[in-house]
Amino acid sequence: MKRQLPLALVFIFGIFMIIQYFVPHESSEWVFEFLLDWIYIIGIFALALGIWSLIRVSWDKVKYRKENWFYSLVTLFGLFAMIVFGFDYLRNFQTAEGLQNFMFRHFFDYIMIPIQATMFSLLAFFIASAAYRAFRARSLLATLLLVAALIVMLRFNPYFGPISPYLEKTASWLLNVPNLAAKRAIVIGVGLGIVATALKVILGIERAYLGKD
Amino acid sequence: MEAMSFGTFIWTALGAFLTLATFSFLYKDNPLYKLAEHLVVGVSAGYFVIILWHNGLVPNLFSRLADGNFYFLWLNSSKWWYLVPALLGIMMWTRFIRKWAWVSRWPMALYIGIATGLAIPLEMKNRVLTQLHSAMRPVDWGNFLGNGFLDTAAGFSQVIIFVGTISALFYFFFSKEHSGVFKGVARFGIWILMIGFGASFGYTVMARISLFIQRIQVLEDFTNVAWTTDRGIFLVVWFITFGIFVLLSIYEIVKYLNRPRSVQ
């Protein structure tokens, strides 16, 4: 029951979904829609696991006054504040009015957006630093990569006079010909990998998702 | 630009302050950055809980369990069978209890079975069959050199696409030793791959710079509005906020330039 039933479930539902793709009959579609309806609900409960983990870890740090425990308090404040606002100050759990709550929207617009956008904008500086310290044309392959990158970066640069239109066309050709070939090969390889792994999971060869007993 | 209300000014000032606090990481890790980082983690998690509740559980589960046609204990629904996926979902939570963690495998198996079964025909068709079909187009020998400089529709471009795709696939085939003709083909393949990665890198640089430019635009918006507002106190608050960061930066630069040097 602990291992055999899950393996059997994966096999039965996996095979059903493969066959269902080729069977457009009404009853096949009905079962398909029924399963999808259930999966949305199961999936939502699964995602709650991550939130519980965060609360547990943060509360643990605060309770035992571990290093930087104050910041975990800030995390918990942010989390519970959004929950209170999202339920319209805990007045409304049944309708979606909390999504239009003033504080809920403003916390999103003026806290989440600035911080998340800025955190990723730090990458601009790290790429500049990496360009200076790490991007070396040590071999033919690295040189090919750098030259292709330079051409694509200069594609809309007007400061090269008569060469500029040719740079634009070269960049366009690079993207639509060798880049296309390379990415197509990767896509095909990844596709074959996905199909192989999915088959291994359905047939019970790959059982890592079951975890340990 | 219209002068903004005091409330909007305060919120925008908060956004600008948190932006600058996050940028301060470029100098070094500091309490302001840590504060911003932990705050966003909490706010994001709380936001996600609300979205899952209002967009997920309420319409897909709770509304269906309360549609008013069937009464059993507290349940008021003609679609009582929706309790089954709810129960399966709750069974997922046993993952945290070591003794009962095996129970979470059942709903997990349902999800994995459905997801993998769905993936096989679609990914096969999408990634493999359609792409192979597109790679095997007839070459336009009549227009081999194309019209103009590096024509992507030219015959030679189509040949490069076809040969490049096959060669790159050869490179990834590790079940056979890369030697002789195989090695030559694989080498051409890795050249094509490097050009592809170079093109991606060029685009990546643009992407990263864009992220920073947008932050400049937002800070500029705030400065413009604070400048044009008719309340002097807004300007004072903005200059104090911005000034603190500028002064701290100047202080740190001066401290760095005057640091004690080690004797060599």
Add this chain to the structure above:
Amino acid sequence: MNIFDRLMSVDRRWVFLFLALVCVITYVAEFPVDITVTYEVENIYDFIDTLDPGDIIFVAIDYDPNSLAELHPMTYALVEHAWRKELKIIFTALSQNGPGMADLAIRQISDSLDIPRTYNGVEYPAREIVNGKDYVFLGYKPYPALVIVGMGQNFRIPFPTDYYGTPLDQHPMMKGVQNYDQVKCVIDISGTSGVDMWIAYGQTRYGFPLALGLTGVMAADYYPYLNSGQVFGIMGGMLGAAQYERLSGNTGRAIDAMRVQLYAHIVIILFIIMGNVGFLMTRGHKEGL
């Protein structure tokens, strides 16, 4: 220590400061940059431009604030263009923070259409955008692959109500609209792997016309799909957004940012060249020892 050794050991914070100064100075010095439009963006613009008033398109806003810089301008340009043409839009947001981004975009674009404007020499009167009549925002559900497949059967399977809690059948524009068959095209604006889901589980299974708006990091990876016809257009990063803005005559953030891109790229290239020159010189120096 010679000059090249010193250059190689410069503190990276000076590199950060130099880049920041170049970007800020270039941003302040306003000068125009010519944007060349490529076929992959023009295809999307032409498709939207040839639709008739009342046609429905589907826009998936699948990005988080971390991709806002590149994808928000695209969303603005595209959605504003569609609403000017009096198309109806079904929005969805299948990324974790996507609903907030979509909600913000819808509010701000609706407000911007409150005043008459002229684009490409054509005058557009002010119009009010009404929820349920001009757009429906479906909201978010987890596991995009399953949601995309579910919407292909019927939008009401994953989304019995919209983001604001209103049952879909109460919206006038959703009358007779069951699934992708009633939609002219799907445009996925995404910074996540949700794009792969739209192509595999959406376009491959249901065959609707699909266009993509992608971050620069991802854009180069999707040319195979463009070539095979699975996708009819790609807007790649801020350059793609700038091209769409130019086509629609709607000068916005993306065109504004391109002059900074120009100089920032030159700075990065100079760094790469300096780094490689320094590397060659120091390597030659060490080999000479």
